[in-house]
Each structure stands twice: as C-alpha cells, then as structure tokens.
Amino acid sequence: MIDTFLYQALIYLAAAVICVPVAKRLGMGSVLGYLAAGIVIGPSGLGFIGQEGRDIMHFAEFGVVMMLFLVGLELEPAHFWNMRRRIVGLGGLQLAATSCVLGSGLYAIGFNWQAAVAAGIALSMSSTAMVLQNLKEKGLSTTAAGRSAFGVLLFQDIAVIPLLALLPFLALNRASVPTANHGGMSAGLPGWLQACTVLCAITAVVAMGRYVIVPLLRIVARAGLRELCVAGSLLIVIATACLMKLVGLSPALGAFLAGVVLANSEFRHELESDIEPFKGLLLGLFFIAVGASINSSLIAERPLLEFGLVAAIIAAKALVLAVAGRIFKLSFDQNSIFAVSLSQVGEFAFVLFAFMGTLGILPGEWIDILMAATALSMAVTPVLLLAQECLILPRFGTRQTDERPGDRVDVTNAVIIAGFSAFGSTVGRFLRANGVEATILDNDSDQVELLRKMGFRVYYGDATRLDMLHSAGAADAAILIIAIDDPATNCTLAEIARKHFPHLTVMSRARNNFGAYALMENGVDLVYRECLDASVRLGIDALVKLGFRRYSATRAGQKFIIYDEAALHKLARHRHDEKAYIYTTRQEIQLQEELLSNDRTAAHGINDHAWESDCCPRDQ
C-alpha cells in the first residue's frame, strides 16, 4: 500500500519537476508543462500510470476546490458587488450564447435536443484553474481582459450548482434516474425540502465563517504554532467541502463561499499563504491527471472526428467570447486575449459529463469522446495563447497590459506596514489620513482583533515569512515599512525583503544607533530611530521654557537632527572597532556642538553698515 503510494508520488513528482521547468523555459507556462507530463507518464505515453489516473483526478479535483476557496478569499463582498456587471452581464451572455451555438451544432450532427442542450451547456464552461494560472503567469490578471475573464469564470462556477440541479429534468426517463443531489443526504426528499437543506447549508457556511471559524483561528493563532495554522486552514476547506457534499452541493462552490466570507477577516493573508502551496500542488496533479486521461486510442481510432470536434468547439467558443467582449467594449488586444484564453472547455465539464452519464442523457461512447475533447481543448489553450502572443499581438494593436488607473479595485496596496503597534499604527493613521491605504500585517492576534474593532484593516500573520509577504502583495507593492517592536525581527525582515523583493523601498524603524547600524548593514538606508525626533522635540520645548525663541530652538532642533543623521552614517563604518567608534563619536559630538553654537552666537547686527555703503564701517 505504502509502496504503491510512494511509487506513484515518485512518478508524479518527477514528471512535474522535469516537465514544468522545461515548459516554462520554452515559454509555454506551467499548465502546458503539467499536461505534457501527464501525457508522457499516462497510458498513451510511457504507461507508468494506467486506469488509476481517473482516481487521481478525483483526488486532484480537490485542488480545484482549494483554488475556488482562494478565489473567494481574494474577493471581498464589496469587490464582488463592484464587478456585478462583468459577472452577471458578461458571464451570463457568454454562457447563454455559447450553449446555444454549441447545442445547435450538436443537434445538427444528430443529437436529440435534450442531449444537445446538456452537452452544449457543459462545453460552454471554461477552465478556471487553467485560465487564472495562465493569466497570472503572464501578468495579465489586472488588465481589462484578465478581469473580464475572471468575471465570466466566476459566473460559470456559480452556475454549476443550479445546472446540476436542473440536469435531471432533461433525462429521457425521469423516473429511473437519481436526482441532482447525487449521493447527498437530502436525496429522495421532496423538492422544497431539498431547497431548504441547500439554503440551510449556505447559511451555515456564512454563519460559521463569521462566528466559529474566525474565533477558532484566533485561538489557533495564539498557540503560535506554524503547522497548527496550516492544519486549521486545511480543516476549514475540507470541512466546508464535506458539508457541501453532505447536502449534495458542489464542494468547490462551498469553498468559494467560505472564501468570500473570510475575505474580510484578519486571517485572509494567513489563510492564503497556508493554502496556496497545497492548491498549487493539487492543481498540478489535476492537470497531470487530465493529461494522462486523454484517451489516445479513442483519438487514434477516429482522429478526424476528435480533432474536428476540438477545433469546432474552440472556434465557436472564441467567436462567441469575442462578440461578447465587443459588446462589453473591450479593446482589440484585450478582447483577443480574453477570447482565446477562455476558449477551452473546463474542469467542470468533466463533472457535468460524468453526471450526464449517470442520468443517461448521453450515450457512454459520446461521453468518452467529449471528455477527450475537453482534455484536448485544455491542452491546446496554452499553445494558442503562445501563438497569439508571438504572432497576432505584435502585429495588430498595442498590447495594453494596464488599464486606466480609475477602476483598479483588486490591485494590491502600494504600501505594506509590518508591525502595527504604537509606531506602525501612527504611520498607518497618518498615511490613511492622506488617502493612502496600506496593507497591514501584525502577528499578535489579540492586537489584531483590537485594531480591527477600531476600524483598521489589519491582517494576522508573521511578516518575516516569505509566503506571507507574497500574499500581502509584496511583489507589486512599492514601499515596505518595517515597524515591528523587536529589533532583531526587523533586521530579519529587512534581509528577506532585500533578497526577494529588491524593487521594494524599505523604510524601517530602529530602536537606537545600534539597531540602525544593523539595519544599514542589511541594506536599509531609510532608517528612523524612534528616540530621535521625539527627544529633540522635547528638547526644543525645554529650551522654549527656558526663554529661547521658539523659532530659533526649532531650527536648532532641525539642524541637530540633520547633523546627528550624518554622524550616524559616519559612525556606522566604525561600529565594529570599539576604539575608533568611541573616538569618532567624541569628534562628532564636538563638531555638532560647534556648529550649533556658531549659529547661536553669531552677531548678525554687526554687518548692518553693509546697507549703507560697500566700504568699511564708519567708526563704531
């Protein structure tokens, strides 16, 4: 048992590790790499894996569930609302029109109308997993095309539930088939009761997200164990999936819903970074399984039918998408990216076809053919995108990667603040008062909870973790403000930031000179000593109380800061040599005092004769 598991893991991992980098090298993207790996190790390739590929696919479908959870996490309700036009308008149009076109095509080649409708709908689904991955790798997620694609995919993913519920009505012989809730606990209940359970389950997910999961995560976070957090995150996804399965809904949808509910919580980035690697691995597995499941003997038997079908489906889908994109005013380049990237048939089609098989809507032979076509179409998309990128876009249009700045809702913040105790929160409040929203990370869950109650958008998580920084958007941010209480942690973070995000402007707080030196050694030039400004301000006020003019005292204070900052940089060079350090320090202090007192004692009045004539003073 263990042996076969290890053996299989070996094959899958090796295939992925070899094929994906090669595919990326060739500029094809990771999805194509995984598919290729699947084909190579599958029954039609080297034959390392056989029929169990189908089981693996089932398991790997969980990657899709996780992906939808993450998609949900990225999608706060407000954001969702902002996109309603894209989701419902564009998504609805695409689904309806594509189903009609493909359905009538199938009807024309001899399907009965029920089968034509059902298969048409299934084929009009696109692959969320593949498209999002492709868009992200090409950096197109925030373009008009990327966002429109996202809207369409979201609509399709949501539409799967009612579709699963409606399919049984298309069955030829309704009495003999199970209901939509295949295997669910509510199977066999009257319709209205089923609707009730579905509603209850959805309410449960929403309520649990708010009142059970977040407090639970707080407790877990307080325990301070990294792996426990990961376990908690996985538990959430799996529990939701189970609950949905129980009532007979799509687990992916439940996960998506849970994600949306948690999108507003402080654990958003933490969950994201915990689930991300699992999702990545499982999706990879999923694509490998898709590759392996391509039934080459079927294709070999009737190559013309199979390839013709794939070509026709892709062409029809792309055409409909292009028209829909036009209607929604996408520019030429954006529209072509949009249309091509969504032109494949997606993973939900597998689910729908399998269900149609059990319902007897489609004959088994056709189901195999269409499933093969689905897998093939997925394999073709990356190639098409590549061709488009190299051949079409350079020739036509202007390859716009960014839209006008006005409606970037989903772009990450330009500023990340790590550490939100007194220091960080002052910076944060100041920035916010000036209309700059920052992404804030803090790893004290009590503090986070408190700040959230006070209305700050703070996320829980350890900022020194690379994956945490990634999900906080460090790759796209401009400034990282390091304001953690512990000086050593600040240094670690500075080092990580410099190594992995060299484009970031790092600004850091330092407790004292030695903290500042350590940061400077880690390449941080913008160092702010906590004690400096406040102490000088106090000093200024003390001088005023002693009778100094406030303006002069203020100027002296400002100069003092400048001299001190300059001295800091000089002293940093000698920090490891105690003798030289002490010597330089003394020199610097003396110099500062001289400079400041020069200014204070200068008698400006003695030059007043200068306004009389340019010769020497009259006898004075």
Place this chain on the structure above:
Amino acid sequence: MENILLMLAHPRYEKSLSNKALIEAARQLPCVMVHDLYELYPDFNINVEHEHALLLQHGIIIWQYPLYMYSPPAILKQWMDLVLEHGWAHGAGGRNLENKLLLNAVTTGGSGDSYGPQGFNRYRLEVLLRPLEQTARLCRMVWLPVFTVQGTFLLGPEQLNRYGLLYRRALQRLSMRDFDPAGIRNHAFLNEWIESGEQRCAHD
C-alpha cells in the same frame, strides 16, 4: 478706541535692538495685541482659521519687521500667501478686511538717505514696499505711510527709546482715530506725521 493687531515678524528677535524697543513701547498700550509670528509658527505652519478670527477682531493691522533683503522676512510672505485668501480677503465675497488700516513699521540697517535715487540702496523705501501696498489695496485696506527706524546700527539706547515713544504715540492716535485720513497721506513717513502733530501740540 480701535483694537490694534501688531504682527511682529523677526526671525532673530532675541538679538534685536530696534524692534525690541518698538515692541516694548507698544506693549504698554492696552489696545495693542502683539502677535509674534516666528514664535507662534516656528515651522511656518500657519493656522489660517485662527489668523482670520484675529483679523476680524481688530480694526488696525500692523506689520512690524526688520527689512531683510529689501523685503519683509519670509514668514510674513508665508502669512500673506496663506491668510489673504481669495474669497475671504479679496475677490468675490472677500470683503472681510475692507477699510481696516494697515501700517508697516520697518527697521532698516541702511539710513534714510541711503534709500533714494542718489543713495546706496537706489530706491525709496515706499517704492520697495509697493507689492505690499498693492496687496493692501487688493484687500480694500487703507494703506498708511510707513513708520521707520533707519540706520539702526548707529542708534544708541536713548535714540531707540525716542523711537519707542514716537511709535507708541502714533499707535495711540491711530487707535483713537485721531487723524485726518486725507492729510495723513501727505506724509512720506508716519514718523513725520506724528512729529508734526507733536510740534503743533508744543506750539499750542
């Protein structure tokens, strides 16, 4: 009795002799409020609402400053730029300063003679102050002849004391509205006007 807002703009007041003499004399008048700009706004961050409120409470405004590079010290310009807003001090609806008296009290290193076509400083002081005068006009204020203390480096304590007394007398008369608005404009400097009045008193 009209209230006087005496705005002082001196970046090195701790070392001042002339301006200090004037301020100390003026302080003795209860109707004078000394408003020390550099002390209040060391970082030039002027509180515009507060300044507006002060202006509304006073009928006579004085800008007192040492002449630095032929102009008032920087904070006074900052004050003008921020406080004399369009729509408040001038322009449509900006009639809040209408008919207030504006006096400039200026101390200069150069003597009175050096300010003139033949002198070292080439221009008469009132010519150098034209931008301020026009600003006052824009805000519908009444521009008074300048009060001056010139050749400051030649002045001993006694002379400074005399300038102080003269200044106080001037402020007193302005505050009592004890002057002929047309006649006062015939004098190049307010010093002349008050001295001529003094002489008249002595003659009586």
